[in-house]
Structure formats: structure tokens, C-alpha cells
Amino acid sequence: MNDPYKILGVAPTASADDIQKAYRKLAKKLHPDLNPGNPEAEERFKEVAGAYDLVGDAEKRKRFDSGEIDAAGAERSRQNYYWDYASSEQDHPYTDNSGFADFMESEDAFAELLRRSAQAQANRRGHDLKFRLPIEFVESIAGANRRLTLPDSSTIDVAIPPGMTDGQVLRLRGKGEPGSGKGAPGDILIEVEIRPDRSFTREGDDIYLELPVTLTETVLGARIKVPTPTGAVTMTVPKGSNTGSTLRLRGKGAPRQAGGHGDQLVKLKVVLPKEPDPELEAFVANWEGGKTYNPREEVAP
Structure with missing residues (x-):
């Protein structure tokens, strides 16, 4: 991992509050739920999250700054530091998780966004299926019944209402791909293409x-x-x-x-x-x- 301070765009002397603000700004920009299908943003988000996990935690930051752990959080060659002699019966004098804890409080706007995003992922609506359906001119005026073959080789009957225009879309609600969890199924969207008539x-x-x-x-x-x-x-x-x-x-x-x-x-x-x-x-x-x-x-x- 590169220098966590550089990843977050802050100086090594930045306050915990400045580090937290920098992380929030980057996380809101790079979070995968806000950048679907963008692997670069997802990888960058992981770097930012890892950097914040290191220097956003007061104890880990202290250890990183003093050379005890590297940018990946791995132990360096061990030496006797003051923290080794701190009493295990009381809180460590350098321990402070308040920055991260504050970020994750439910009233925090971005934490709430993450919570809702996770919930939405678990109950995602199914994808819509899109088709283009050629019909004759007289069918567009008088109406017709047609049969579509779906990707899974099943079929569905489609009623073409009278008066359709070229490019108009029919929506069959709930006939698309199934959703995940409690998510509703998607729809079938049928774009009508009217063939030219010789008369x-x-x-x-x-x-x-x-x-x-x-x-x-x-x-x-x-x-x-x-x-x-x-x-x-x-x-x-x-x-x-x-x-x-x-x-x-x-x-x-x-x-x-x-x-x-x-x-x-x-x-x-x-x-x-x-x-x-x-x-x-x-x-x-x-x-x-x-x-x-x-x-x-x-x-x-």
C-alpha cells in the first residue's frame, strides 16, 4: 500500500478531524454503490478505506507514524516502545477510536447512505428485459396478439393495442428478471417497430x-x-x-x-x-x- 496520507490527500500532521473529512469526501465520490460497473473507482475506494482504517484509528496511526507497522498494517521489526509497558488493566493511553466511531454513527449522512445501499443491494429489483418487436402497419392500427421468446426459451403472449406508433414502448410489469431478497421483479420493455406498408x-x-x-x-x-x-x-x-x-x-x-x-x-x-x-x-x-x-x-x- 502507498503512503496512507498521500492516498487521503492530507499531510502527516493533519488532525483526526481533517483526516475524517478527507475520507468522507473521497468515500462519497468513490463508493461502489455510487459507481456501478466502475472497477477503477472500486479499487480506489478500497485504497482509501484501507488508508483511513490505518490513520483514522489513533492507535494504528501512532504505531504507523513511529514505524512499528507499515502502510499495510503489518508489524515491522519489533522494538521496545512505551506502549509495550502500558497496563492491560486500563485503557491504552494512545487508544482513540472516536473518529471512526463518529463516522459510523447512524445519524451520519454517509453512514446512513451506506446502510441503505447495503439494504438496497440485498433487496435489489430485478433487471428489465428489453426487446424490439417488428409489426405490420395494419397491426399498429387495428391491434394484434404476438408471442415473444424470452432468453430462457420460455414464451410470453403480448397484446399490441390499437394505435401504436413507431418507437413506442410497451411495458409488461413484473415480467422481467426476478429481484433479490424482497426486491420486486423487473419489467419487460418492448419497443415497437412498424414495418413500412406499400399502400x-x-x-x-x-x-x-x-x-x-x-x-x-x-x-x-x-x-x-x-x-x-x-x-x-x-x-x-x-x-x-x-x-x-x-x-x-x-x-x-x-x-x-x-x-x-x-x-x-x-x-x-x-x-x-x-x-x-x-x-x-x-x-x-x-x-x-x-x-x-x-x-x-x-x-x-
């Missing part, structure tokens, strides 16, 4: 869908089936609708925290047949109205 997107509580429609449906109007995350519904396409026209399905969006649902907004996209249609080509060729209007008149030149 639906979400903004806030509203859902967006681009829906292909035929030329006939937009020119003449129609009643068509429209997919939603909770199932298809029937929607009216007004006569004369165009690509870019947006229709609103009220209450078909994501669930709101305050109650109710957002809307689903359906953006129409006119799609012509994949194969050329001679009849359609002939109609358009003879359609005079199609030659007289300019759909780009509002576009800047």
Missing part, C-alpha cells in the same frame, strides 16, 4: 392511401371498394373526379388517445388499361372537346 402511410391520426381508379369511374362516377387497415369499405367516387382528387373516409384513421379515430384520406389516381384499347383510341381521336381544353393553363410557362 398506407400515417400522419398524426390520419391515414393516407393513393387509390388507382379507371377513366370510366372518374368520368361517370362510381361506388367502389376501398381498403382500410380494419377492412374494406364502400366509397362513392363523384362524377368528374380527377387524378389528385382526395376523398375523406371519416373515422377510418388511427385511434386517438383522447378517444375516437382520425380519418383516412384517399387520393385518386386515374390509370389507363395496360394494353392499348382501339375503341378508346378511336373515341379520343374523334373527341373534339379533348382538343380544345388546356389542362396546363395554370402551370407557369
Whole structure:
């Protein structure tokens, strides 16, 4: 062990009170309970505790200062010192444990911290288990039931509530690792990852869908089936609708925290047949109205 005075950062002439104050300051900084997972702090704390055990005890300090024991508390070559002749029937004239005893009194703030830390260690809460769970977009809106496999190969069923957002965390209380002593078990924390959907997107509580429609449906109007995350519904396409026209399905969006649902907004996209249609080509060729209007008149030149 190095010089205990240097370890505590005090001079060899320091008073017992100064030594105690120096020890408290270092112990509060380095105690393992305040530095979990830091082996350097733990080793330094042991050095500080050993140094204080030596020079914080009046008798040991006297013996160290006079060369009777070394920095590790081991006996040096023995000589006749005054303490050898002190009467065993009375207190040793150089004995004084008051500094250490005072430190350990229950009303001392740090001693109380150590006591509570030890108690907390004996009754430590179990660790939380963390998972990332990918789900489909429609599951995030409508809800779902999934099964998780835990590290010990057991499984647990998880109910995905409707309206989940990407990155939101589900907490299953008491389903984590068991605690020690009287400590409560930890929790399972499940971060939800929503896979992108090829049809639906979400903004806030509203859902967006681009829906292909035929030329006939937009020119003449129609009643068509429209997919939603909770199932298809029937929607009216007004006569004369165009690509870019947006229709609103009220209450078909994501669930709101305050109650109710957002809307689903359906953006129409006119799609012509994949194969050329001679009849359609002939109609358009003879359609005079199609030659007289300019759909780009509002576009800047």
C-alpha cells in the first residue's frame, strides 16, 4: 500500500478531524454503490478505506507514524516502545477510536447512505428485459396478439393495442428478471417497430392511401371498394373526379388517445388499361372537346 496520507490527500500532521473529512469526501465520490460497473473507482475506494482504517484509528496511526507497522498494517521489526509497558488493566493511553466511531454513527449522512445501499443491494429489483418487436402497419392500427421468446426459451403472449406508433414502448410489469431478497421483479420493455406498408402511410391520426381508379369511374362516377387497415369499405367516387382528387373516409384513421379515430384520406389516381384499347383510341381521336381544353393553363410557362 502507498503512503496512507498521500492516498487521503492530507499531510502527516493533519488532525483526526481533517483526516475524517478527507475520507468522507473521497468515500462519497468513490463508493461502489455510487459507481456501478466502475472497477477503477472500486479499487480506489478500497485504497482509501484501507488508508483511513490505518490513520483514522489513533492507535494504528501512532504505531504507523513511529514505524512499528507499515502502510499495510503489518508489524515491522519489533522494538521496545512505551506502549509495550502500558497496563492491560486500563485503557491504552494512545487508544482513540472516536473518529471512526463518529463516522459510523447512524445519524451520519454517509453512514446512513451506506446502510441503505447495503439494504438496497440485498433487496435489489430485478433487471428489465428489453426487446424490439417488428409489426405490420395494419397491426399498429387495428391491434394484434404476438408471442415473444424470452432468453430462457420460455414464451410470453403480448397484446399490441390499437394505435401504436413507431418507437413506442410497451411495458409488461413484473415480467422481467426476478429481484433479490424482497426486491420486486423487473419489467419487460418492448419497443415497437412498424414495418413500412406499400399502400398506407400515417400522419398524426390520419391515414393516407393513393387509390388507382379507371377513366370510366372518374368520368361517370362510381361506388367502389376501398381498403382500410380494419377492412374494406364502400366509397362513392363523384362524377368528374380527377387524378389528385382526395376523398375523406371519416373515422377510418388511427385511434386517438383522447378517444375516437382520425380519418383516412384517399387520393385518386386515374390509370389507363395496360394494353392499348382501339375503341378508346378511336373515341379520343374523334373527341373534339379533348382538343380544345388546356389542362396546363395554370402551370407557369
